Amino acid sequence: SEVVIAADAEEAGALAAGIIGRLVQDDPAAVLGVATGSTPLPLYRALATLGLDFRGVTAFALDEYVGLPPGHAESYRQVIEREVVGPLGLDPTRVHVPNGDPEELAHAGSDYEAAIALAGGVDVQILGIGTDGHIGFNEPGSSLASPTRVKTLTPETRADNARFFDSIDDVPMHCVTQGIGTILRARHLILLAFGEAKASALAAAVEGPVTASVPASAIQLHPRVTVIVDEAAAAQLE
Numbered sequence: 513s514e515v516v517i518a519a520d521a522e523e524a525g526a527l528a529a530g531i532i533g534r535l536v537q538d539d540p541a542a543v544l545g546v547a548t549g550s551t552p553l554p555l556y557r558a559l560a561t562l563g564l565d566f567r568g569v570t571a572f573a574l575d576e577y578v579g580l581p582p583g584h585a586e587s588y589r590q591v592i593e594r595e596v597v598g599p600l601g602l603d604p605t606r607v608h609v610p611n612g613d614p615e616e617l618a619h620a621g622s623d624y625e626a627a628i629a630l631a632g633g634v635d636v637q638i639l640g641i642g643t644d645g646h647i648g649f650n651e652p653g654s655s656l657a658s659p660t661r662v663k664t665l666t667p668e669t670r671a672d673n674a675r676f677f678d679s680i681d682d683v684p685m686h687c688v689t690q691g692i693g694t695i696l697r698a699r700h701l702i703l704l705a706f707g708e709a710k711a712s713a714l715a716a717a718v719e720g721p722v723t724a725s726v727p728a729s730a731i732q733l734h735p736r737v738t739v740i741v742d743e744a745a746a747a748q749l750e
C-alpha cells in the first residue's frame with residue numbers, strides 16, 4: 513500500500529478528493545463507499561469544490577447505529593445526507609445506509625450485501641480508523657472475512673463518539689456495519705487518519721501483524737490501498 517503523509521487534514525482531504533474526482537470524471541456512474549465521523553469531512557469539503565456531476569454516482573455508507581429514532585441528527589443516514597448528499601448533489605435514491613431499525617436487524621446485513629452486489633461492488637471505499645483499530649464498526653475480534661452484520665460497540669468507541677451526543681448514555685450500544693470481508697471487496701481503499709490519538713492504531717494497522725485484534729490491519733490483505741495521514745497520525749510509523 514501507498515502511505516502519503518500530508519501537511520494537514522486539509523491537504524490530505526484535497527489529495528483524496530483528487531483521486532475520487534478523477535474516478536467520477538472517468539465514470540459518472542461510479543460507486544463510492546462513504547465513511548462518517550470527523551475524518552472524511554475535509555475530503556467531502558474538497559470534493560464539493562471540484563464542480564463535478566455526482567447525480568449518477570451511487571454511495572454506500574459503512575455503518576449505522578441501531579435504534580436511533582428516524583431523522584435523529586446523529587444517525588449516519590442524516591450525517592450522510594448533511595455532509596455528502598447535499599453538498600455533492602448526489603441523487604438520494606442512489607444513496608444506501610444500513611438499516612438500523614431494531615425490527616429489521618435479522619435481514620439488515622444480507623439486504624445490504626445484496627444491494628452492494630447489485631450495484632456491481634464499490635469502486636473506492638473511504639475509511640477512517642478508530643482509536644481501537646476498528647474500520648467501519650468492526651471492533652477488535654471481528655472476523656477478517658465478516659459480512660455486513662450487527663455488532664456491539666466497544667466502550668472505547670462509545671466514549672470516542674460521545675462528543676456527537678448529549679451524553680455517553682445516549683450513544684447506541686449496537687450498530688450495523690459493513691464487514692471486513694465487505695470492505696476488502698471494494699476495488700480501492702483510501703484510509704484517512706488525523707491527529708495523535710490515531711497514531712498507535714495507524715502504525716498497528718499499516719506495519720503490525722494482520723490480526724483480528726486490529727481490524728484495520730486487514731487493509732494489508734488488499735492489493736490497492738492508499739493511506740493518507742497527517743504528521744501527527746504518522747508519528748508512530750517506522
Ligand code: F6R
Nearest residue numbers: 547548549550551640641642648
Ligand atoms: C465511520 C466509521 C468509523 C470511523 C472511525 C473514526 O463511518 O465507520 O470507523 O471512521 O470511528 O472516527 P472519526 O473520524 O470521527 O475519528
